[in-house]
Amino acid sequence: MEKGLDGARMQEIADEAGMSKASLHYYYRSKQHLFDGIYMQVFSDVLPRIFGIFMSDLPLCEIIRNFFEMHIEFLKQNPSILMFVMKEINRVPHLLEKILAEKDVDILGAVNAKVQEAVDRGEVRPIRGEELMLNMVSLSIFQFAGAPIFKTIGGISDEDFDKLIEERKKTLAEFVISAIKR
Amino acid sequence: MEKGLDGARMQEIADEAGMSKASLHYYYRSKQHLFDGIYMQVFSDVLPRIFGIFMSDLPLCEIIRNFFEMHIEFLKQNPSILMFVMKEINRVPHLLEKILAEKDVDILGAVNAKVQEAVDRGEVRPIRGEELMLNMVSLSIFQFAGAPIFKTIGGISDEDFDKLIEERKKTLAEFVISAIKR
DNA sequence: GTCTATAGCCAGATAGAC
DNA sequence: GTCTATCTGGCTATAGAC
Numbered sequence: 001m002e003k004g005l006d007g008a009r010m011q012e013i014a015d016e017a018g019m020s021k022a023s024l025h026y027y028y029r030s031k032q033h034l035f036d037g038i039y040m041q042v043f044s045d046v047l048p049r050i051f052g053i054f055m056s057d058l059p060l061c062e063i064i065r066n067f068f069e070m071h072i073e074f075l076k077q078n079p080s081i082l083m084f085v086m087k088e089i090n091r092v093p094h095l096l097e098k099i100l101a102e103k104d105v106d107i108l109g110a111v112n113a114k115v116q117e118a119v120d121r122g123e124v125r126p127i128r129g130e131e132l133m134l135n136m137v138s139l140s141i142f143q144f145a146g147a148p149i150f151k152t153i154g155g156i157s158d159e160d161f162d163k164l165i166e167e168r169k170k171t172l173a174e175f176v177i178s179a180i181k182r
Numbered sequence: 183m184e185k186g187l188d189g190a191r192m193q194e195i196a197d198e199a200g201m202s203k204a205s206l207h208y209y210y211r212s213k214q215h216l217f218d219g220i221y222m223q224v225f226s227d228v229l230p231r232i233f234g235i236f237m238s239d240l241p242l243c244e245i246i247r248n249f250f251e252m253h254i255e256f257l258k259q260n261p262s263i264l265m266f267v268m269k270e271i272n273r274v275p276h277l278l279e280k281i282l283a284e285k286d287v288d289i290l291g292a293v294n295a296k297v298q299e300a301v302d303r304g305e306v307r308p309i310r311g312e313e314l315m316l317n318m319v320s321l322s323i324f325q326f327a328g329a330p331i332f333k334t335i336g337g338i339s340d341e342d343f344d345k346l347i348e349e350r351k352k353t354l355a356e357f358v359i360s361a362i363k364r
Numbered sequence: 365g366t367c368t369a370t371a372g373c374c375a376g377a378t379a380g381a382c
Numbered sequence: 383g384t385c386t387a388t389c390t391g392g393c394t395a396t397a398g399a400c
Contacts, residue, residue, distance in 0.1 A: 142324050155290075204379095
């Protein structure tokens with residue numbers, strides 16, 4: 001996940017796993033096979049985690065607050081997953097469809113219904129569910145992918161960055177809520 | 183830029199350039215050397231482009247509208263730059279500092295001044311300049327990096343996606359302006 | 365199942381003619 | 383400066399002992 005298919009070395013993986021290169025090949029017949037296994041495992045774990053939050057029964061604003069709280073915490077604790085997912089969804093997008101089709105839940109419909117409820121209560125302005133989700137995912141993900149730019153421009157140390165990310169669980173939620181509030 | 187340092191092949195690059203592999207080595211002594219040249223060129227071009235918009239003399243809301251208009255257009259026309267930049271700033275962050283130091287412009291100070299002006303006019307609520315910039319960059323970049331997820335979830339075709347991106351030059355600007363408006 | 369040793373291949377880099 | 387031919391090292395994958 002850290003070095004990508006081309007950059008990773010079977011020897012290095014074997015060392016980390018505490019076994020010989022030959023044993024690694026004994027279990028996974030080839031490097032490609034091992035990679036495919038990791039791919040399926042990561043996506044089957046990550047996607048439901050992200051989108052499950054949007055399916056909960058809470059009102060829209062609470063879903064937004066929950067999303068930033070949980071998604072940012074997950075990214076904080078699994079930093080190498082991020083670049084892997086971004087790189088791979090662009091390289092092999094069709095596998096994504098397969099995984100999503102298996103889950104068989106109408107996440108977009110659920111979000112649109114939540115938005116409509118909130119619009120009816122006069123709380124928010126209308127917005128397409130897919131745009132709201134995209135904006136929320138963007139705001140939580142890019143701060144990690146672009147962290148070096150952010151740190152350099154702002155002259156922010158690693159400790160201050162962690163503190164800022166922690167604050168942003170809250171401020172990003174309020175940013176989005178303000179943006180859609182009537 | 184498309185395949186990364188590990189994935190790219192000197193032969194392939196030579197073919198594309200219409201020369202032999204030996205000639206390619208004659209000009210750039212090694213693969214690493216060629217890569218470093220591309221790295222410096224891309225970053226020296228991209229960063230000033232992004233941050234130059236924030237330095238203009240316009241009022242804050244116009245800067246926000248300009249940013250989404252120009253930055254999204256640039257990303258649309260240079261799709262391969264995106265992943266390259268994101269991967270490399272995480273792999274070799276110190277080169278970034280060097281490039282930014284050379285430019286010697288206080289972009290953060292400029293943005294904070296703009297925000298303060300707008301706050302004084304009673305137009306917007308206070309927000310840290312670095313957070314505003316980070317949010318704007320996030321919203322414009324991730325829609326490209328995460329396009330496959332977005333297309334799959336929303337059941338969006340390639341043509342519809344292009345149309346949507348075009349619309350989002352405007353809607354994202356208004357999203358951000360609403361978020362910070364008093 | 366796990367290891368050491370090695371086969372076989374491929375890609376970066378160089379030699380040397382033109 | 384540009385090419386073809388070749389060297390060299392490193393990596394995936396396998397053979398074969400234990």
